[in-house]
Amino acid sequence: MSETPVLMALHSSTEHFGVAVQDPESVADIQRVAVFNDGRGLSNTLITRVNTILPCERWSALKGLAVATGPGGFTGTRLSVVMARTLAEQLNCPLLGVSSFALMAARLHHRLPADQQGQRFWIARQLSRRGLVAGFYAFDEDDVEEIEAPHLVIEGRRISPVVQAAEDVAADVFRLLELLRQSQTRGQILTWSSVLPIYPFSPVGTS
DSSP, X not given: OOOOOEEEEEEXXXXXXXXXXXXXXXXXXXXXXXXXXXXXXXXXXXXXXXXXXXXXXXXXXXXEEEEEOOSSOHHHHXXXXXXXXXXXXXXXXXXXXXXXXXXXXXXXXXXXXXXXXXXXXXXXEEETTTEEEEEEEEEETTEEEEEEEEEEOOTTOOOOSEEEOOOOHHHHHHXXXXXXXXHHHHTOOOOGGGOOOOOTTSSTTOO
């Protein structure tokens, strides 16, 4: 029997739904990533999409799950978080939750001006009629520290340096899978009950 564990990561914080899987018994690649443009129709297609990448008969073999917790749309983010929490509880397997901004941070720190490289930085997105949502990060080699989780910034608060949030679901869900692998290697204790979605219009999960 292979020692490579079956792992799965889900990302639905945007209009695109991303799935990344590590499965040593896959007839295709051991590691697979797929992105689906389902938008608000994800509530009708979520199970089918996941089943396409990891057949449901393999779900019982899962040894770890990871999910992007947002910020994102209420319905889309909630769907994947609820699915991940339910599977983790039923299968008694670890669940890692990571904000979508923290996943971006490893990509976006390169966009800082040369004289700001290596500094702590903000990732921000302006929301229509709601304000500015931002998270604060430190990046060292390939390690990201989330100093402040994404939240609505109080009007008048100055944040700097800052880069604009930019989606790449395929890259970010693959990084989420890698972070899950790393957490297992380190022997981290990951509980499903602590993983909650981040909504920019709600205090849930904000600092």
